[in-house]
Amino acid sequence: MNLGNLFKIFKIKKVLKFGFIFFGVNVLIFCLAFYRNESQRFMPYEYKLVQKIFNKISLNNDLGDRPVTVIIRAGEDMHFLSKDLGLCKDKDNYCAYYVNLNPFKKYKGYRANDLNNALNQAYLRGHIGAGASPTGNIVLDRSTFKVLERKESYLASILAHEMFHILQFGPFEASLETLKDTRENEKLTKKEMEDIFLKKSQVQEAEADLGGALMLYYADYPKDTFLKSMEFFYKQIGVIHEKNQSRKHPDYITRISLIKAFMNDESFNKEILDNPSAPLKWVYNRKENWLRFYPNKKTFSTF
Ligand SMILES: [Zn+2]
Numbered sequence: 001m002n003l004g005n006l007f008k009i010f011k012i013k014k015v016l017k018f019g020f021i022f023f024g025v026n027v028l029i030f031c032l033a034f035y036r037n038e039s040q041r042f043m044p045y046e047y048k049l050v051q052k053i054f055n056k057i058s059l060n061n062d063l064g065d066r067p068v069t070v071i072i073r074a075g076e077d078m079h080f081l082s083k084d085l086g087l088c089k090d091k092d093n094y095c096a097y098y099v100n101l102n103p104f105k106k107y108k109g110y111r112a113n114d115l116n117n118a119l120n121q122a123y124l125r126g127h128i129g130a131g132a133s134p135t136g137n138i139v140l141d142r143s144t145f146k147v148l149e150r151k152e153s154y155l156a157s158i159l160a161h162e163m164f165h166i167l168q169f170g171p172f173e174a175s176l177e178t179l180k181d182t183r184e185n186e187k188l189t190k191k192e193m194e195d196i197f198l199k200k201s202q203v204q205e206a207e208a209d210l211g212g213a214l215m216l217y218y219a220d221y222p223k224d225t226f227l228k229s230m231e232f233f234y235k236q237i238g239v240i241h242e243k244n245q246s247r248k249h250p251d252y253i254t255r256i257s258l259i260k261a262f263m264n265d266e267s268f269n270k271e272i273l274d275n276p277s278a279p280l281k282w283v284y285n286r287k288e289n290w291l292r293f294y295p296n297k298k299t300f301s302t303f
Pocket residue numbers: 161165205208
């Protein structure tokens with residue numbers, strides 16, 4: 001074998017060696033990225049807290065037979081901030097796209113700097129904000145976690161209230177009641193119809209308060225946890241007397257007195273459930289920014 005051939009073989013070996021290393025590193029990076037995307041170990045602490053609270057609630061509550069998806073979003077302040085920046089051009093409507101952005105992501109591209117600053121401001125200056133949809137989603141403004149730092153049981157109150165909404169199908173029930181009350185009366189104006197629906201929705205909200213309060217009590221939180229949380233929620237809002245603030249909910253005084261009356265009623269009792277929803281099965285997706293749980297039930301609805 002001459003020197004030329006030896007050199008060639010050496011070169012091929014070298015290329016192969018580096019090829020394998022390169023391929024191996026890429027596979028490793030891919031596996032790590034895949035692991036990181038779904039790993040609950042690397043979730044933001046906000047999601048970890050939600051998981052911890054729902055695990056506790058599920059120990060002695062029936063959380064239904066549907067998966068529930070929790071989404072932490074940029075939050076309500078993004079509505080005004082995106083208008084300020086001219087990012088949201090719609091003057092009259094709610095800037096839902098910006099409110100619902102993933103707050104854990106750094107954005108790139110067009111006006112990324114403005115957008116990232118706005119997200120930071122929404123987190124730092126925002127209030128408690130949460131909502132539930134009959135589709136099985138619970139959304140939480142990221143600022144909620146800042147305002148409620150070291151007040152875990154208050155966060156549990158929010159989650160219990162929203163969880164109750166998912167179980168009750170509130171908008172449908174309120175709408176059905178409205179339909180029953182109005183279908184014979186064709187003279188009603190749109191505004192009158194809206195007012196009737198709003199009153200029915202307020203009943204659903206009050207029910208979610210009572211249901212949430214009992215849910216926490218079942219899960220071994222102190223009896224007055226929900227009441228204290230509700231008082232704090234309104235204190236962090238500040239001004240609460242304006243009529244148009246949240247017409248969907250009963251006003252503060254009504255809400256508090258309903259909760260107090262329920263807590264003092266004999267139906268406010270703890271039972272130990274034979275078939276609670278624990279243990280919950282959890283799935284997380286970092287890229288899509290959601291955390292989902294599946295209650296431990298024998299059967300799931302398939303339609
Ligand atoms: Zn509600």
